[in-house]
Every structure is written in structure tokens, then in C-alpha cells.
């Protein structure tokens with residue numbers, strides 16, 4: 001199913017990094033309850049955890065279908081040397097929803113997500129471009145963004161330029177938090193805190209070649225309550 005979506009001609013604009021990353025936003029044809037057209041339901045411990053601790057499961061968007069291929073990463077289209085260096089050396093680490101705006105490369109929080117649920121769709125090597133997280137980074141990020149919003153009305157927070165605060169918080173995370181690669185098999189999943197700094201490691205040379213790549217579906221529904229909720233909820 002994921003492989004078919006990646007081959008769909010309508011989705012070819014999502015192929016980037018010189019053919020080593022299918023970004024696949026909204027590419028998986030799941031239903032709002034997360035189930036697939038073949039009847040496979042979205043269920044399991046992570047979903048139960050969400051329902052118990054983070055509120056009812058909202059109507060879900062079509063999942064991002066992120067597939068990396070042997071050789072990842074090559075530069076993204078238009079990616080400069082510095083940004084590609086960051087991809088190579090720092091796993092292109094980011095917090096989801098912190099987006100560039102306007103003509104500058106400045107950033108603000110445009111897409112506050114409730115949580116990020118990753119579901120592996122195929123079996124791959126733990127060295128095949130795994131997700132990377134920095135343990136405890138969500139609290140460093142929370143402090144950093146809070147400082148940037150100090151003295152500003154919460155209704156305005158989505159408009160605040162957080163570029164410098166974000167850079168400083170990332171630097172602190174690299175210095176103080178442990179980098180951990182996350183691996184799961186089909187049938188397992190992982191739930192990531194919405195403020196967690198994360199990225200994708202390279203496809204290690206020792207990882208086996210795998211023409212179908214390593215495929216992960218990601219759900220990250222919008223958070224009701226916008227940036228203030230994004231920053232303050234546990």
C-alpha cells in the first residue's frame with residue numbers, strides 16, 4: 001500500500017534528495033479513523049496510550065508516508081551547502097511545525113501538532129536511516145520557546161519570529177541531550193512528544209541495500225488550542 005502510494009505518478013513531486021527520500025505528505029490513503037482501505041485498523045499500545053493520556057483520537061489526516069532509500073541523504077532540491085551539512089552531521093534535526101515564513105529563512109510555529117505517531121510499514125535495518133531523537137529535548141525546547149514568547153499575548157504567539165530562540169535551544173540540546181536512534185518493526189510503533197527535537201540519520205553504508213527503502217507512516221494531528229496549548233500541555 002505504501003509502496004503503491006510512493007509509485008503513484010501524482011505523488012512524484014514528493015520525491016526529493018536526488019531520489020533518496022520520498023517525503024510523502026498526505027500520501028497514505030487511510031480513513032479518518034486511521035484504518036487502511038484493506039481494513040487494517042489503527043490500534044495498539046501507542047493508540048491506547050494516546051486515548052488514556054492525551055485525549056480522544058481526533059479525525060486523522062492522511063498520513064505522511066516517509067520513505068528513505070539507500071544512499072540517503074543527498075541534498076534536497078535547492079538545498080545549500082550549510083543546510084546539507086546540517087542534514088549530514090545533525091540528522092536535519094528539527095521540531096515539527098516550526099516553519100520558515102516569508103522570503104527570509106526565519107521561522108515561527110505555524111503547525112502546532114498534538115503528538116507524532118510513527119508506524120513502520122516494512123522491515124528494515126536499524127541502520128537504514130532511522131529516526132533520531134534527543135532525549136529530554138522537549139523540555140529544552142519548551143524553555144526556549146517560552147522565553148521567545150515572554151511578554152507577548154498568547155493569541156499572537158503564532159506570529160512571533162522564534163528563529164534565534166530555536167537555534168539557541170537546538171544548540172543546547174546538541175550539547176546536553178543524548179542522541180538516540182529509534183527502531184521499530186512492523187506491528188510496533190512509536191509516539192514522540194510534539195516538542196521533541198528529532199531528525200533522520202543517514203542510510204549507513206553497512207545497512208543492506210533495500211530497493212523498497214524503509215517506509216514509515218506518520219500521524220501528527222493538529223492540536224486544538226494552537227501554539228499556547230502546544231507549549232504548555234504536558
Ligand SMILES: [Fe+2]
Pocket residue numbers: 094095096198
Ligand atoms: Fe519531523
